[in-house]
Amino acid sequence: MLSTPTAAAIYARISSDPEHDQLGVTRQLQDCRAQAERRGWHVVGEYVDDDISAWSGKPRPRYRQLLDDISDGLVGGVIVWHLDRLHRHPKELEEYIEVCEPRKVPTVACVSGDIDLTTADGRLIARILGAVARSESDAKSRRIRRKHEELAQAGKMGGGGTRPYGYQADRRTIEPAEAAIVREAADRILAGDSLRSLANDLSRRGIGTVSGKPWSVQVLRRMLLSGRISGQREHHREIVAAGDWQPIITPERTARLRALLTDPTRRTNRTARRYLLAGLLRCAVCDSRLVARPRGDGVRRYVCAKGPGLPGCGGVAIMAETLERFIVEAVLHRLDSPALAAALAGAQAPAESARLAQAERDASSAELEQLAAAWGSRQITWPEYLAARKPIEARIEAARRTLARESQVTALEPYVGASSALRERWADLSLARQHAIVAALLDRAIVRRAVRGRTAFDESRVEPVWRV
Ligand SMILES: [Zn+2]
Structure with missing residues (x-):
């Protein structure tokens, strides 16, 4: 226990992106103050920038002040709601690390937990978080550009x-x-x-x-x-x-x-919104699959759906945006873990089993064709055809499942130990590709009930179960 409480600074930023910025600044500050109290930190200053266009690189006076105060030794710890409030570009993060590291000033993010920028791991996570936030912002500008083009054509x-x-x-x-x-x-x-x-x-x-x-x-x-x-x-x-x-x-x-x-x-009749984790989430209460279901105001959610024909208990719902961000971070982080590299390196067998499955599928498909030809030329009766077809189809299905499993591992191979390459390309990958990569690593994530009164993303609600 520290003898003198850490002199803490809270940093909050208002941005204009309603999709990303579900929390207003008041909410950010509340969460940060609660965080300070939990840690027994003494808040010496709250720094708030009004940053309407978050990625424009506009100067942020209060942020500069914060850096100065850290340099001057007035601040011993920083609390933010999420790291993306603090940094908009990798170079800002690097500058921040330069100021904090020699002074051993820790940074606490309410959403993603402690990030100790004085360790290599902490810096890695911060960089991943930054990359994820940036790719979201890039995706947003792409969306806006697309909309502009569409409207130009409309004109x-x-x-x-x-x-x-x-x-x-x-x-x-x-x-x-x-x-x-x-x-x-x-x-x-x-x-x-x-x-x-x-x-x-x-x-x-x-x-x-x-x-x-x-x-x-x-x-x-x-x-x-x-x-x-x-x-x-x-x-x-x-x-x-x-x-x-x-x-x-x-x-x-x-x-x-x-x-x-x-x-x-x-545009209610347009293509449904995209859900990266569709099929990968389970309800901790009843073990049903969570389904994608936006809230009345359009905010994307996954829920354990209860109702006629639905198996769920209705007890669990979670916001999609922050959950997806958390899972993607975790996936990228896991790609660099030595355990994963070892697991995949030891998997020489998959290639062999994939070859066998492929051969099995080809042979069975040929049998199915012969069988159909036999029925077509009246060598066998319809009931005989049906009876003979069943086991062949079962073999084809088994082979298909084996191949699907193997190809999931293959989706990962280029990125094992090289998550930075993946991080750079992530935003450009199709949703199907992103989903394949996540599904290759993540068997399922179990989602617990929300703790009453806690509205910020609470990662303790989510338990990823890894495949490899
Ligand atoms: Zn349930």
């Missing part, structure tokens, strides 16, 4: 010289009958009608597009998103200037249509 009216709907062939004089439809469409969408029902209704009334085809949801959406109908020019989807043609609706209505039609929560 282009029709293809190849067709006149825009609502205008005559000179592309600037209003075509009154069509303009009335544009106004009606805008009114109805702004009033809460869906694109689908609007398109159906126009079809029913025999109203088609410029080329006379029925309106599709996509074409309708593109038209309503365009700046053209309110007499505005676009460049890369952004409205850049007033045009010199007649507007059908006001720019204000276009702005509202754009806000409405590009609202991500509106």
